[in-house]
Amino acid sequence: MASTDTGTGSAAPQDAASQDAARPGTDAVPLAKAGVPAQRGAADLSGLEAGLDALETVTVERSPLGRLLVQKVLPPLTAVVLVLVVWQLASWGKVADPTKLPSPKDVGQALADRWRAGDLFTIIWTSVERGLLGFLAALAIGTPLGLVVARVRFVRAAIGPILSGLQSLPSVAWVPAAVIWLGINDSAMYAVILLGAVPSIANGLVSGIDQVPPLYLRAGRTIGATGVRGAWYVLLPAALPGYVAGLKQGWAFSWRSLMAAELIASSPDLGVGLGRYLENMREGSDMAGVVLGILLILFVGIAIDQIVFSPLERWVLRSRGLTARGQ
Amino acid sequence: MADTLTSAAAPSTETAAYAARIDHVSKAFGRPGAQQLVLDDIALDVRPGEFVCLLGASGCGKSTLLNLVAGLDEPSAGSITTPGGRPALMFQEHALFPWLTAGKNIELALRLRGVPREERRPEAERLLDLVRLGGAYSKRVHELSGGMRQRVALARALAQDSQLLLMDEPFAALDAITRDVLHDELTRIWSETDLSVLFVTHNVREAVRLAERVVLLSSRPGRINREWRIDIPQPRRIEDAAVADLSVEITEELRGEIRRHGQH
Numbered sequence: 001m002a003s004t005d006t007g008t009g010s011a012a013p014q015d016a017a018s019q020d021a022a023r024p025g026t027d028a029v030p031l032a033k034a035g036v037p038a039q040r041g042a043a044d045l046s047g048l049e050a051g052l053d054a055l056e057t058v059t060v061e062r063s064p065l066g067r068l069l070v071q072k073v074l075p076p077l078t079a080v081v082l083v084l085v086v087w088q089l090a091s092w093g094k095v096a097d098p099t100k101l102p103s104p105k106d107v108g109q110a111l112a113d114r115w116r117a118g119d120l121f122t123i124i125w126t127s128v129e130r131g132l133l134g135f136l137a138a139l140a141i142g143t144p145l146g147l148v149v150a151r152v153r154f155v156r157a158a159i160g161p162i163l164s165g166l167q168s169l170p171s172v173a174w175v176p177a178a179v180i181w182l183g184i185n186d187s188a189m190y191a192v193i194l195l196g197a198v199p200s201i202a203n204g205l206v207s208g209i210d211q212v213p214p215l216y217l218r219a220g221r222t223i224g225a226t227g228v229r230g231a232w233y234v235l236l237p238a239a240l241p242g243y244v245a246g247l248k249q250g251w252a253f254s255w256r257s258l259m260a261a262e263l264i265a266s267s268p269d270l271g272v273g274l275g276r277y278l279e280n281m282r283e284g285s286d287m288a289g290v291v292l293g294i295l296l297i298l299f300v301g302i303a304i305d306q307i308v309f310s311p312l313e314r315w316v317l318r319s320r321g322l323t324a325r326g327q
Numbered sequence: 328m329a330d331t332l333t334s335a336a337a338p339s340t341e342t343a344a345y346a347a348r349i350d351h352v353s354k355a356f357g358r359p360g361a362q363q364l365v366l367d368d369i370a371l372d373v374r375p376g377e378f379v380c381l382l383g384a385s386g387c388g389k390s391t392l393l394n395l396v397a398g399l400d401e402p403s404a405g406s407i408t409t410p411g412g413r414p415a416l417m418f419q420e421h422a423l424f425p426w427l428t429a430g431k432n433i434e435l436a437l438r439l440r441g442v443p444r445e446e447r448r449p450e451a452e453r454l455l456d457l458v459r460l461g462g463a464y465s466k467r468v469h470e471l472s473g474g475m476r477q478r479v480a481l482a483r484a485l486a487q488d489s490q491l492l493l494m495d496e497p498f499a500a501l502d503a504i505t506r507d508v509l510h511d512e513l514t515r516i517w518s519e520t521d522l523s524v525l526f527v528t529h530n531v532r533e534a535v536r537l538a539e540r541v542v543l544l545s546s547r548p549g550r551i552n553r554e555w556r557i558d559i560p561q562p563r564r565i566e567d568a569a570v571a572d573l574s575v576e577i578t579e580e581l582r583g584e585i586r587r588h589g590q591h
Contacts, residue, residue, distance in 0.1 A: 215418065222399070224439035
């Protein structure tokens with residue numbers, strides 16, 4: 001796709017005498033270069049330029065819907081069906097006791113029971129609401145923290161290593177401490193989510209900022225983006241890919257730590273979330289319910305990632321031409 | 328055709344008769360005691376509207392000098408004055424921001440200059456027209472070819488409305504045909520505006536193709552070695568006989584300068 005409409009913009013005088021070439025003398029101060037003749041064949045030049053532009057322009061096309069379905073939807077669907085088939089065969093073949101290996105039908109029945117009891121969405125929403133609120137709080141804390149760590153050398157030396165170390169500490173390890181400090185309530189849940197997600201988000205931003213090419217910062221400074229304006233218009237947008245990767249990981253950590261916390265901490269104050277539902281089923285030795293609980297947790301984790309974070313990441317990468325090809 | 332000036336340019340005595348005055352500038356890098364002198368006593372005036380090429384082999388500190396003029400670094404001695412405010416700077420890499428479209432890249436420069444919101448878009452489109460990229464306003468950087476990116480970068484530099492444009496080997500990474508076209512474009516834009524250009528290159532023919540004045544820097548440390556005033560009428564072509572002849576002369580001088588470094 002040629003993007004140049006030839007010859008529209010330039011107001012080049014087309015036929016100025018090309019012999020009028022006496023350059024101003026050394027002592028003169030040539031403010032306007034009226035003496036410089038116009039381009040030889042301005043139309044010729046713009047035609048050449050349009051040709052070069054057309055030859056070298058990469059057109060990024062989006063795949064048609066049909067191919068998108070075949071490439072993106074069919075493979076995971078096949079995998080899911082395959083797992084169901086193997087599972088069904090295993091339960092028909094009595095590989096294990098039905099109390100240990102419920103059939104897909106039993107699990108479907110457990111799901112239908114919850115649906116009929118009317119608490120399916122309450123259970124899911126209890127956890128999802130907590131997870132998302134906790135994540136938003138982690139976002140509000142992790143972002144300024146990451147910025148300070150990335151830009152202030154002293155702070156970085158002081159808490160940088162701790163921050164990356166915290167990422168390898170499973171945040172479920174914080175549950176006992178959170179319960180003692182805050183009691184068995186929502187505060188303890190949020191504390192555990194924060195301790196899981198804040199380091200991821202902050203570290204993502206730090207590595208995003210570290211990977212900003214210095215050339216962008218120099219270019220920003222030459223056009224006047226210094227100080228706060230430099231951070232806002234150049235540094236942060238340039239660090240966005242790393243930041244979004246951190247958000248994605250931060251969400252995964254939030255969700256994981258929340259489920260662990262819900263499994264461990266039990267109190268009527270907390271209501272029944274997915275983790276608690278799972279633990280209730282275990283206490284009742286209801287294996288179909290346990291499998292349903294696991295599947296629901298997995299489903300919510302995947303769904304949030306696919307609805308929020310993956311599109312965000314794809315948009316950031318694609319708009320910068322960072323994907324291998326237009327997906 | 329090309330009268331040779333013998334020594335370093337004597338700074339002009341006229342007041343503000345320059346777009347940039349480099350007044351006996353030296354630059355050294357490294358710790359005190361183990362310093363390496365990169366630029367040694369450079370004195371050079373760029374007159375308003377003038378096109379000057381700084382030519383030199385690697386290690387002559389030409390990019391360092393340009394950074395000093397751009398205000399990205401401080402000289403160790405001497406001073407640099409640019410009466411027209413902060414100069415615009417173009418790099419070898421386009422340095423466009425990939426999260427913005429071509430048009431928005433230009434608008435950011437306008438915005439940082441304080442241009443009111445409603446004037447930015449028309450001005451950005453005017454500048455894109457000037458570099459003959461009228462239809463590229465909403466293109467992403469990665470959708471443009473190398474030559475188109477450098478033209479957008481040029482438009483962004485022009486958006487600063489500075490009287491002085493500094494160019495650091497801006498066409499070095501382009502193929503010969505594209506570079507040739509961009510030489511024509513730069514000459515055209517320079518002649519249509521009252522812009523002064525200080526252009527750094529190691530390509531002798533490029534310097535002779537573009538400049539009114541070519542300044543040859545020696546290497547390690549960078550000193551002004553010689554100057555040529557070029558009176559070949561514009562628009563020139565890089566393959567013009569006159570351009571070629573003068574290029575041979577300057578190349579000979581440059582080679583002599585490089586050879587000197589191998590002798591001890």
